[in-house]
Structures are given as structure tokens and as C-alpha cells.
Amino acid sequence: MQTHLSQGQPSPGETTWTAAESSRLYGLEHWGQPYFSINERGHVIVQPRAEWGGCLDLVSLVQDLQARNLSLPLIIRFDDILEDRLTKLHGAFERAMAQYSYEGKYQGVFPIKCHQQRHVVEHLVRVGRRWNFGLEAGSKAELLVALALLDDPDALLICNGYKDNRYLETAILARRLGRRPLAVIEQPHEVHDLIACSQRLGMTPLMGVRAKLSVPSMGRWGTSSGDGSKFGLSAPQLLVTINTLQEAGLLEDLRLLHMHIGSQISDIAVLKEALQEVGQLYVQLVAMGAPMGYLDVGGGLGVDYDGSRTATTASTNYSLQNYANDVVATIQECCQPHGVPMPTLVSESGRAIASHFSVLVFDVLSTGTVNGVIPPQQEEEPLLVRNLRALLDTISPDNLQEAWHDALKFKDDALSAFRLGYLSLIDRSKAEQLYWACCCTIAEHLSRQPIPADLQPLATALAATYYGNFSIFRSAPDTWAIDQLFPVMPIHRLHEPPQALGTLADLTCDSDGKLNNFIGSGGHKSLLELHHLQPGEPYWLGLFLGGAYQEIMGNLHNLFGRTNAVHIRLAPQGGYRVEQVVRGNTTSDVLRALDHDPQALVERLRQDSEAAIAAGNLTIPEAHRLITHVEESLRQTTYLGPDMVPH
Numbered sequence: 001m002q003t004h005l006s007q008g009q010p011s012p013g014e015t016t017w018t019a020a021e022s023s024r025l026y027g028l029e030h031w032g033q034p035y036f037s038i039n040e041r042g043h044v045i046v047q048p049r050a051e052w053g054g055c056l057d058l059v060s061l062v063q064d065l066q067a068r069n070l071s072l073p074l075i076i077r078f079d080d081i082l083e084d085r086l087t088k089l090h091g092a093f094e095r096a097m098a099q100y101s102y103e104g105k106y107q108g109v110f111p112i113k114c115h116q117q118r119h120v121v122e123h124l125v126r127v128g129r130r131w132n133f134g135l136e137a138g139s140k141a142e143l144l145v146a147l148a149l150l151d152d153p154d155a156l157l158i159c160n161g162y163k164d165n166r167y168l169e170t171a172i173l174a175r176r177l178g179r180r181p182l183a184v185i186e187q188p189h190e191v192h193d194l195i196a197c198s199q200r201l202g203m204t205p206l207m208g209v210r211a212k213l214s215v216p217s218m219g220r221w222g223t224s225s226g227d228g229s230k231f232g233l234s235a236p237q238l239l240v241t242i243n244t245l246q247e248a249g250l251l252e253d254l255r256l257l258h259m260h261i262g263s264q265i266s267d268i269a270v271l272k273e274a275l276q277e278v279g280q281l282y283v284q285l286v287a288m289g290a291p292m293g294y295l296d297v298g299g300g301l302g303v304d305y306d307g308s309r310t311a312t313t314a315s316t317n318y319s320l321q322n323y324a325n326d327v328v329a330t331i332q333e334c335c336q337p338h339g340v341p342m343p344t345l346v347s348e349s350g351r352a353i354a355s356h357f358s359v360l361v362f363d364v365l366s367t368g369t370v371n372g373v374i375p376p377q378q379e380e381e382p383l384l385v386r387n388l389r390a391l392l393d394t395i396s397p398d399n400l401q402e403a404w405h406d407a408l409k410f411k412d413d414a415l416s417a418f419r420l421g422y423l424s425l426i427d428r429s430k431a432e433q434l435y436w437a438c439c440c441t442i443a444e445h446l447s448r449q450p451i452p453a454d455l456q457p458l459a460t461a462l463a464a465t466y467y468g469n470f471s472i473f474r475s476a477p478d479t480w481a482i483d484q485l486f487p488v489m490p491i492h493r494l495h496e497p498p499q500a501l502g503t504l505a506d507l508t509c510d511s512d513g514k515l516n517n518f519i520g521s522g523g524h525k526s527l528l529e530l531h532h533l534q535p536g537e538p539y540w541l542g543l544f545l546g547g548a549y550q551e552i553m554g555n556l557h558n559l560f561g562r563t564n565a566v567h568i569r570l571a572p573q574g575g576y577r578v579e580q581v582v583r584g585n586t587t588s589d590v591l592r593a594l595d596h597d598p599q600a601l602v603e604r605l606r607q608d609s610e611a612a613i614a615a616g617n618l619t620i621p622e623a624h625r626l627i628t629h630v631e632e633s634l635r636q637t638t639y640l641g642p643d644m645v646p647h
């Protein structure tokens with residue numbers, strides 16, 4: 001995709017820019033479906049129940065929430081979207097099973113590791129009941145959450161991950177509570193531990209085995225399958241495990257075959273191959289006398305973050321319906337010729353369920369832009385400065401590339417001269433200002449036309465930095481850790497043409513705390529089209545599709561804590577209800593998390609203030625002001641407060 005240096009100013013009275021153009025510019029028309037779009041006021045709107053009706057103006061909602069003293073940055077969780085995702089997932093499998101006359105059913109589980117927050121898990125369990133939707137745990141802590149919250153006796157509780165005896169015994173005993181835990185053997189030694197635990201308790205668990213498939217997955221999570229993967233049993237290990245279970249008389253409790261080839265599978269061909277392999281393994285296990293009954297295809301159902309429908313990491317080349325069709329048809333094709341009864345199909349789709357329901361809204365604090373102000377001319381300027389002035393006068397549409405290279409050269413020469421002591425600070429500043437003036441003049445000539453490749457650095461150099469009141473390490477860690485792309489865009493002023501190009505910087509003091517890869521209509525771009533800040537007016541940006549993994553992977557870098565979060569539901573009579581407010585971490589909270597004692601810190605400062613007062617360096621009102629600031633900060637979130645946001 002080519003970048004344009006500027007969107008150009010519409011002439012007064014000309015209103016050429018529409019919300020539809022913004023929708024195209026930010027790719028919203030593709031990735032936003034069916035939940036996000038833009039209204040005629042130029043605001044992002046949310047349809048949390050998709051085609052079932054009901055619509056919220058995101059900007060009005062944020063205003064209302066601010067009036068309730070919920071400051072930005074703010075995570076808004078639309079519980080209806082979560083429910084709609086569940087409905088669509090089950091709908092897709094129901095359609096696929098009807099289409100292929102599949103004589104079995106589908107029963108999904110939610111992998112808790114994707115979003116462990118209490119209200120989210122509780123909500124999924126509540127609305128999932130109508131499908132006996134279950135949970136997947138990957139650790140003892142997640143098992144505890146799943147055991148306590150999953151009260152549907154017919155829902156599955158898939159127990160994955162590394163297991164010690166306490167994990168295994170807990171899973172076994174949970175059967176007595178009326179739960180349906182399935183302990184998945186992922187490592188060769190686990191079968192021995194399971195047998196020992198069963199003998200100790202005189203009780204057996206329902207069991208599963210995880211196969212290590214030969215298809216190497218692709219993408220960033222590609223090591224979840226293939227010979228070198230961390231989990232699963234290879235074909236020989238699978239055989240040994242079956243024999244061991246048989247000898248221990250436990251084969252009749254082997255009910256499930258499990259696979260997981262990685263998250264965000266972008267290419268459906270990879271999935272198909274894995275399904276064929278796991279389908280044949282299932283047939284073989286049945287032939288060896290295991291009762292089986294469940295086939296768990298794991299996670300991996302992808303999200304089309306950039307809306308491109310391609311087999312690239314930020315996208316998928318298949319729809320939810322394609323996915324369900326392939327799972328159903330492939331497993332049927334494997335089982336039918338052998339007369340093996342169709343298994344209940346299980347999937348552990350996390351990303352596909354949880355990505356859409358959460359929107360992060362943050363405010364822009366300020367921008368850093370380049371200005372093209374020309375320093376006044378003085379007598380006897382050094383040659384380098386005179387050269388730059390002459391260059392500035394000669395820039396024309398015919399010599400833009402040449403002018404850009406000359407400007408760069410003169411600026412570098414000026415810096416060398418300064419380093420060697422031949423240029424004063426005043427003259428160096430003039431040279432830099434003139435260089436930027438040249439850049440701005442070149443850019444003006446280039447506006448509204450694609451930039452030639454060798455002038456790209458000019459576009460980047462002139463781009464504004466928009467400073468956001470958020471931390472990417474807290475709220476979008478995967479953008480930093482694995483270059484993941486999330487849609488980011490203004491949530492208002494979308495009926496105005498954006499007139500600046502910029503990158504986003506966060507509040508941390510880390511130079512990695514920035515976003516410079518964005519989703520656009522025709523691909524990815526390093527600069528985002530943004531609006532100029534209006535004095536006294538807020539400018540709000542939204543980060544979308546970040547509901548999976550981001551909150552739990554987010555960290556306390558620079559001690560920025562959890563943001564405020566709210567759960568919103570559409571009200572039956574129209575409008576919305578705030579179902580739940582989850583306050584963000586206060587400064588006190590994050591200090592305590594690192595073993596500091598906030599009160600002791602304040603007390604130390606207070607004592608130092610007394611000493612400074614005694615020495616005559618600080619007045620009593622100044623001391624009071626200092627301590628008040630510190631105490632107030634401790635009570636508030638770690639982000640910039642509304643009263644402190646400069647305009």
C-alpha cells in the first residue's frame with residue numbers, strides 16, 4: 001500500500017469526506033463486521049448482538065462512563081458480543097452437521113487461558129449452558145476456576161497442561177462432584193501417574209490422549225505440533241500408552257483424542273491435513289478397543305484481524321462456517337468407511353470467541369509534529385546555512401527527489417561541522433530548521449499523490465507522533481512481543497478527513513512502547529491517518545479485537561497497572577446497562593504488588609519534608625501540596641488523570 005503524505009484540505013464548504021470513506025481507510029468495513037461501523041455523526045457504533053438488533057454509539061457511551069468517574073484508558077467489554085460469538089460458533093457447527101448428516105454432536109469448551117477474568121468466565125458458563133458449553137484448564141489455578149464455576153453436569157472440563165499428583169487427584173475427585181473432567185495425557189509419563197492416582201483413590205478419571213501430529217503448523221505458534229513440539233504423544237508413545245492403560249485395566253476410560261496445532265491457524269489447508277491425521281488416529285484407537293466418543297480439535301480457529309481473508313498471520317483464508325464444515329466433513333470421511341460411530345466433536349476455540357468483545361479506548365495527550373518555520377535571515381551566515389536557504393528557494397515539482405537528497409546531505413554536513421566545532425549552536429539550529437522547512441515544502445508538492453519509494457523516509461520523518469494515555473505493554477502486549485496487528489482508529493470525527501499521518505507512542509519510557517504498523521484498506525501501513533487535535537477537545541482512539549490473551553499477557557512495565565474496565569449489555573427496552581465495573585489498579589495496588597509499602601513511602605517523604613521545612617527549604621503549604629499529590633496519586637489509577645491531561 002502506498003502512503004500519501006497528506007489527505008489534503010477540503011476547501012471551505014466542500015464536504016467531500018464521508019463516514020464511508022473513513023470505514024474504507026481504516027479497513028473497518030472488513031474487520032468490523034458485524035459488530036462495528038460508523039454512524040452519520042462520524043462516531044464508531046457497536047452492534048453487540050450483530051444482526052439481532054440494538055446499537056450503541058461508542059462515543060456517547062464513553063462520555064456516559066466518564067460521567068460515572070470511569071477515566072480513560074478504559075476497556076469496554078460487550079458481553080452481548082461474547083454471547084453472539086458463542087451463538088455463531090454453535091450455529092456454524094449445527095449447520096455443518098445438518099449439511100453432512102453428521103450422526104454426532106458438537107460440544108465446545110472455552111480455554112480459560114485466553115481470558116481468565118471472573119466475569120468473563122462466569123458469563124460464558126451462564127450463556128453457554130444451553131449448549132452444555134464447557135471449560136478447558138491448563139494449570140492447577142485454572143482447574144480450580146473451572147471446577148468451581150462450571151456447574152453444568154453435562155459440560156466438559158478438559159484438563160490439559162502439566163499435571164502433578166495434586167492436579168490429577170483433584171480432577172479424579174471432581175467426578176464425584178458430578179463434574180465431567182477429562183484428564184488429557186500429554187506426556188508419556190503421565191499415564192503412570194494417572195494409574196497410580198486411580199489406584200490410590202480407587203477411582204478412575206475419564207481420560208484423553210493428546211496426539212503429536214506430524215503436520216508442522218505455520219505462523220507464530222507453529223511449534224505446537226510437529227516432531228519438536230512440547231506437548232502430545234508421538235505415534236510410538238501413543239501405542240505404549242494404550243498398552244499401559246490396557247494392562248492396568250483402564251482402557252475403558254479412554255474417551256477422548258485431543259489435538260492442538262497452534263493458535264491463529266491462517267491457512268485452512270494446514271488444518272485439513274491435521275484433521276485427516278487425527279481422524280485416522282481416532283479410528284485406530286477405536287480399533288484397539290478404546291471406547292472413545294470425543295474428538296477434540298483444540299484451538300486455532302483464527303480471527304481475521306486485518307479483514308483481508310488471506311493466509312497471512314493477521315488473517316485467515318476461511319470463515320467460521322468453512323472451519324466447521326471442514327472439521328465435520330473430514331472426521332466423518334475418516335470414520336464412516338470403518339463403521340466407527342461419529343465422535344462428539346469438541347473444540348477449544350479461545351481467540352475466535354474472545355477477541356471481538358473487548359474494546360480499549362484511550363485519549364491522545366499531545367502530538368509531536370515537525371513545523372516548517374523558516375528562521376529569519378541574518379548577515380554573514382555560514383555557507384551551509386546559505387546553501388539550505390538557496391535549496392529551499394529552488395524546490396519545484398520537477399526536482400523533489402534531488403531536493404530531498406540535497407537537503408539530507410546539507411543537514412548531515414551541518415551536524416559534522418558542529419561536532420568538529422566549526423558551527424555554533426545557533427547556526428546548527430538554523431540548519432535544522434531550514435532542513436525541516438525543505439521537507440515540508442517537498443511534502444506539500446507531494447500531497448495527494450503517491451510517494452516514490454525513495455521519498456518514503458521523508459514521509460516517516462514528517463509523521464507526527466501521537467502520544468496516547470495507555471501502555472502497550474499492559475493493553476496490547478502482543479504488538480510488542482510478536483508484532484501482532486490490531487485495528488486501531490479514532491472513534492469519532494470520522495466524517496472529517498484526517499489531515500495528519502502519525503504513529504502512536506504510549507506512556508512508557510520504553511522506546512518499544514509504540515505502534516507503527518496499522519491496518520488499512522489495501523494492506524498494512526506504517527503511518528496512520530489521524531486528525532489534528534482541537535484545543536480543549538478530547539481525541540479518542542480505539543484498539544479493537546484485543547479481547548483474547550492481551551489482558552493476561554499485559555505487564556506492569558513502568559508500573560502502569562490494569563486499566564478500568566466495564567461490562568456493558570444491551571437493555572431489553574433499549575439503551576444499555578452497566579453490568580459490572582472492574583476498577584483498574586491504583587498506584588497503591590501496583591506498588592504493593594512489588595512489595596513496596598505505600599504508607600511507609602509517604603511517611604518517609606513526610607519526614608523529609610519536615611526536615612526541609614526546618615532547614616527553611618520548603619514552606620508548610622508547599623509540603624502540604626507535595627504530600628497531597630502523592631496521597632491522591634496512590635488512590636488513583638496509574639494513568640494520566642482527566643484533570644492532568646494537557647490540551
Ligand SMILES: *Cc1c(COP(=O)(O)O)cnc(C)c1O
Binds near residue numbers: 114299352
Ligand atoms: C491456547 C490453547 C487453546 C486456545 O487456542 P485459540 O487459538 O485461542 O483458540 C486451545 N487448546 C489448547 C491446548 C491451548 O493450549
